[in-house]
Structure formats: C-alpha cells, structure tokens
Amino acid sequence: MTVLSNHQCIIAISGDTTVTAQLSGYCLAKNIQLTILKVLDELKSMHRQSLFRLLVFDARHDLKAFARADEKIWQILELNGGTPVIFVYDKQKPLVPSFFTHHHYLPRGELLTGLDYFVGQYFYKKNHQERRVRERRHMNDRRAKPNNGHSGSHSGGDTHSIIKMGEFEVNPHTRTVYKKGRDLQLTRKEFELFMLLVEERDEICSVEAILSQLWPDTPRASKSDLYQYVHTLRKKVEHDPCQPQCLLTIKGVGYQLHI
Structure with missing residues (x-):
C-alpha cells in the first residue's frame, strides 16, 4: 500500500505501475491525497471510517473482484451513501459491470483527462462555486463605492x-x-x-x-x-x-x- 499525503481522498486500485505513476503525478500536482492499493482485498485492512471521495479501479485485470467483494468491502464502499467508482477499461475489451450503482467508465487512454473532470465534480465544484460567489460579491462591493477620482496609469x-x-x-x-x-x-x-x-x-x-x-x-x-x-x-x-x-x-x- 502506498499513501501520498496525510489523509485519504482518492483510492486507486491497480497493479499497473504506469497507471499508478500517472495518478501519483496528477494527485501531487492537484494537491489531492492518494492511496494506492494493488488489489481490492487490501481495502479490508483499512479502517471503516477511512474517508475517501473517489475510487479508481483498474478493471482491465480483475473486474470480477467487485462481484466477489465481501460485506466489509461493501461497507467501506457504501460509507456516506456510496463512493463513486471510476472503472478503467481497455477499449478493445470493453467491460460494463451492472452490479455497482455509483460508477463511471474511462478508457485507459483517457484516464487523466476523464479523472480531471470527475475530480472537478466531486472535489472542487462546490469550492469553485463558493469562490466565484465571493469574487462577484467583492466586485459588486467595489462598484458600489464612489470613484475617488484616482484612475491610475491604465x-x-x-x-x-x-x-x-x-x-x-x-x-x-x-x-x-x-x-x-x-x-x-x-x-x-x-x-x-x-x-x-x-x-x-x-x-x-x-x-x-x-x-x-x-x-x-x-x-x-x-x-x-x-x-x-x-x-x-x-x-x-x-x-x-x-x-x-x-x-x-x-x-x-x-x-x-x-x-
């Protein structure tokens, strides 16, 4: 198990070092906490209250692992109403599991661009909207103030x-x-x-x-x-x-x- 930063926000399950290296670089650049597991069963060793917002599962090698997941794993995944799962698949061998409710699919070649979209949805959308509201409020406050005549150089x-x-x-x-x-x-x-x-x-x-x-x-x-x-x-x-x-x-x- 490889853990980046001090608490978990994304869990990635993959034995492909290229995939995990890409995810590590992405999360480091985005300042997102990342835990890397090699197999799904390693989730069992995590405390049930370990919170994470997104699970990236490399489904190219062991998709059926989700179908075999025991109760403890399901309890972890269903914590706080269900953890969204991104299934990474091979375009030449598309796999569409029907046993999980909160799921998305990304072809291997579109992993980072697709992940960036979902991170925006699950991590930053609310913060981004709040920042925009603050900026608009600040702009309105400045417009409400009378011009003191000082225009500056531009x-x-x-x-x-x-x-x-x-x-x-x-x-x-x-x-x-x-x-x-x-x-x-x-x-x-x-x-x-x-x-x-x-x-x-x-x-x-x-x-x-x-x-x-x-x-x-x-x-x-x-x-x-x-x-x-x-x-x-x-x-x-x-x-x-x-x-x-x-x-x-x-x-x-x-x-x-x-x-």
Whole structure:
C-alpha cells in the first residue's frame, strides 16, 4: 500500500505501475491525497471510517473482484451513501459491470483527462462555486463605492472591474493585462487563454477543455496550436520563459496558472 499525503481522498486500485505513476503525478500536482492499493482485498485492512471521495479501479485485470467483494468491502464502499467508482477499461475489451450503482467508465487512454473532470465534480465544484460567489460579491462591493477620482496609469474602461493577482492586473473591459504596471499587449487569443486560466486558477485546465473554449467552432484545432499560444504567452508573462513560474505545464493533463 502506498499513501501520498496525510489523509485519504482518492483510492486507486491497480497493479499497473504506469497507471499508478500517472495518478501519483496528477494527485501531487492537484494537491489531492492518494492511496494506492494493488488489489481490492487490501481495502479490508483499512479502517471503516477511512474517508475517501473517489475510487479508481483498474478493471482491465480483475473486474470480477467487485462481484466477489465481501460485506466489509461493501461497507467501506457504501460509507456516506456510496463512493463513486471510476472503472478503467481497455477499449478493445470493453467491460460494463451492472452490479455497482455509483460508477463511471474511462478508457485507459483517457484516464487523466476523464479523472480531471470527475475530480472537478466531486472535489472542487462546490469550492469553485463558493469562490466565484465571493469574487462577484467583492466586485459588486467595489462598484458600489464612489470613484475617488484616482484612475491610475491604465484607467481605460471600468476601473472597478480590474482583477489584481500578485504582480498582475487584468482589465476585462479593455481586454488588457498589466505586469508591474506595464501593458503586456496580449493578442486576442492570448488574452482569452490567460483569462480562462485566471477563471480556473484553483484547478488544472485540461488541454481538451482549453481547445474547446478557445476554438469552439474549429474541431481541427490541435495541441500544437495551443502550445504556440502558450509559448508566446509565456514570453510576455514569465521572467524566464524557459523556466516558467506562472504558467505551468502539468504533464499529461494540461496547464495551470500559479500566481
């Protein structure tokens, strides 16, 4: 049994070292607690009150293990009304179990992108919504305050809507981004990419999600298209584009803004 961090939020059951390495890297990047088990029976050794929000089960090798699961395992899985299970399967040998209620299916090749979606649903959706509510409330409070006449060095448009994050200031109205007071002169697509990462800055944006947002009417848009914009954006926002500290690449998943 391998445990990352100090308490469990995701349990992964797989004997495939490639799968567990991917999950470990993903959870480390997302700051999610992870427990790795090699076989389902290892759940028996866990205390019944060990809480976890998601179970990733590599069903390519031993799907029938769930059908044979004894009462103690079912008690653990049904704790707090049922633990959602993600079944990882092989596209060439699709398996659809019908004996478990809370389940999802992910082809092996789509593990990380699919997991990112479900993590957003089960882990961060509520926190993300609460943050958005706080930001909107803060924005409304600022708009309610009278303008004191001080417009600053980049006052074009609605100065009350400026978003400040560390060294950066974003004016959504004029679609401009400033770093230490200097206009970065982003192109339209660079600004859209930056704003998408700003809005999702508590999460990792998958490549697929970014492509669908930036090029909704261009199904032929590819990862190389996105990489070109990431490359040019880094030249403008990073002190050293070769060693990015703000616009981070999360290998195998996507990108995240770290400000």
